Amino acid sequence: MDNYNMDVIKEIKKLNPVLWKNKNKESFKDIVNSLPMSYEDIVDASNRLERFAPLIERLFPETKNGIIESPLAETNSLKHNLESRYTTEIKGKLYLKCDSHLKIAGSIKARGGIYEVLKHAEDIALEKDILSVNDDYSILANKEFKELFSNYKIAVGSTGNLGLSIGIISSALGFKVDVHMSSDAKEWKKEILRSKGANVIEYEDDYSKAVEEGRKQCEGNDYAYFIDDENSKDLFLGYSVAALRLKKQLEEKSISVDENHQLYVYLPCGVGGAPGGIAFGLKHIFDDNVHCYFVEPTHAPCMLLGLVTEKYSDLKINNYGIDNITEADGLAVGSPSKLVSEMASNFLDGIYTIEDDELFKLLRLVKDVENIKIEPSAASSVLGPTLVNANNNDTHICWLTGGIFVPDSEYQEMYNKGLEN
Numbered sequence: 001m002d003n004y005n006m007d008v009i010k011e012i013k014k015l016n017p018v019l020w021k022n023k024n025k026e027s028f029k030d031i032v033n034s035l036p037m038s039y040e041d042i043v044d045a046s047n048r049l050e051r052f053a054p055l056i057e058r059l060f061p062e063t064k065n066g067i068i069e070s071p072l073a074e075t076n077s078l079k080h081n082l083e084s085r086y087t088t089e090i091k092g093k094l095y096l097k098c099d100s101h102l103k104i105a106g107s108i109k110a111r112g113g114i115y116e117v118l119k120h121a122e123d124i125a126l127e128k129d130i131l132s133v134n135d136d137y138s139i140l141a142n143k144e145f146k147e148l149f150s151n152y153k154i155a156v157g158s159t160g161n162l163g164l165s166i167g168i169i170s171s172a173l174g175f176k177v178d179v180h181m182s183s184d185a186k187e188w189k190k191e192i193l194r195s196k197g198a199n200v201i202e203y204e205d206d207y208s209k210a211v212e213e214g215r216k217q218c219e220g221n222d223y224a225y226f227i228d229d230e231n232s233k234d235l236f237l238g239y240s241v242a243a244l245r246l247k248k249q250l251e252e253k254s255i256s257v258d259e260n261h262q263l264y265v266y267l268p269c270g271v272g273g274a275p276g277g278i279a280f281g282l283k284h285i286f287d288d289n290v291h292c293y294f295v296e297p298t299h300a301p302c303m304l305l306g307l308v309t310e311k312y313s314d315l316k317i318n319n320y321g322i323d324n325i326t327e328a329d330g331l332a333v334g335s336p337s338k339l340v341s342e343m344a345s346n347f348l349d350g351i352y353t354i355e356d357d358e359l360f361k362l363l364r365l366v367k368d369v370e371n372i373k374i375e376p377s378a379a380s381s382v383l384g385p386t387l388v389n390a391n392n393n394d395t396h397i398c399w400l401t402g403g404i405f406v407p408d409s410e411y412q413e414m415y416n417k418g419l420e421n
């Protein structure tokens with residue numbers, strides 16, 4: 001290991017915030033053919049979501065057209081507030097990608113989690129020969145399909161939001177669903193799930209344990225399907241579709257991305273599936289003109305340590321004396337995804353870490369300036385534009401990954417914690 005990475009590890013162990021630049025990053029063209037998935041896979045996932053739109057519209061009319069997507073909003077005033085708060089100049093424009101307001105699940109998990117359950121339902125129905133890909137998929141909400149799906153169980157391990165998205169969509173389709181929740185999971189998330197008919201199983205342990213148990217309980221059961229956040233290609237591809245949608249949103253706003261107009265994207269990272277899938281999609285579209293940074297809490301830097309040490313998914317942060325205790329519950333993960341850590345090591349630009357205190361301040365700032373309700377995990381993305389050297393023609397996107405479902409009383413508490421002292 002070189003001196004740079006050794007110094008970074010020292011800082012990580014001291015729980016100091018760091019900005020790590022990935023020196024193993026290669027030109028995307030040079031590695032694209034070595035990746036385990038391709039651009040065609042992203043398009044395939046996108047087409048599948050289109051097929052399901054009539055069903056989603058029927059089950060969740062609040063989605064309007066059955067496409068679960070979030071706005072991209074420019075924020076000049078947040079940019080100026082960040083500049084004065086961090087006494088720095090932010091060159092380029094600042095946008096917020098508001099997955100905090102995604103319908104059905106209220107977080108970025110409405111992308112990958114819902115996608116994988118839909119794909120599973122499609123696989124079952126196609127296999128039984130009661131559905132063809134040219135059908136109007138709204139029939140999947142009919143009684144005979146619900147009865148069919150009720151013979152099957154879906155299971156997932158989660159710190160909260162993934163469980164919410166999978167529990168809600170699985171129940172709506174008629175599946176039985178087990179959500180294995182780590183100790184970080186908030187009580188209100190468990191309550192929503194129970195109210196939708198999901199079976200919530202609680203653990204005193206962290207996320208890895210919840211995943212392990214969920215996986216074990218499905219083994220050898222043909223009627224049980226485990227959604228594996230640490231390895232699933234379907235989850236990953238569900239997230240990646242965001243890149244195609246973002247491309248369209250950028251075009252609608254006449255925002256160019258090319259050699260003279262670089263794009264910087266800041267993505268909160270837990271196990272890595274969501275930020276990894278989105279970064280993967282963006283790289284396919286914008287090549288080396290997009291720069292992707294992941295963000296992790298100083299107390300849960302599993303992806304960062306996995307990449308810096310090159311141990312990838314074999315890495316456990318508690319072996320480095322780090323406790324995995326953070327209010328950013330969506331990011332409270334001790335070992336990174338195998339699929340993502342190995343892939344991202346070649347195309348990720350860097351990772352920064354952030355302290356919990358700072359998360360609350362940014363959560364408050366986003367509310368005060370833009371009146372957007374976000375959760376602490378999402379707030380981590382807002383620091384990104386203050387850390388990189390961009391140019392005036394460039395664009396920054398902070399990916400606000402969740403928030404709208406947080407109960408007001410809990411939100412108020414977090415907002416109060418963000419008061420400047």
Ligand SMILES: *Cc1c(COP(=O)(O)O)cnc(C)c1O
Nearest residue numbers: 161270271272273274330401402
């Ligand atoms: C899950 C989650 C993330 C990170 O996604 P991973 O796939 O775990 O890396 C970020 N923000 C929020 C709000 C989340 O729920």
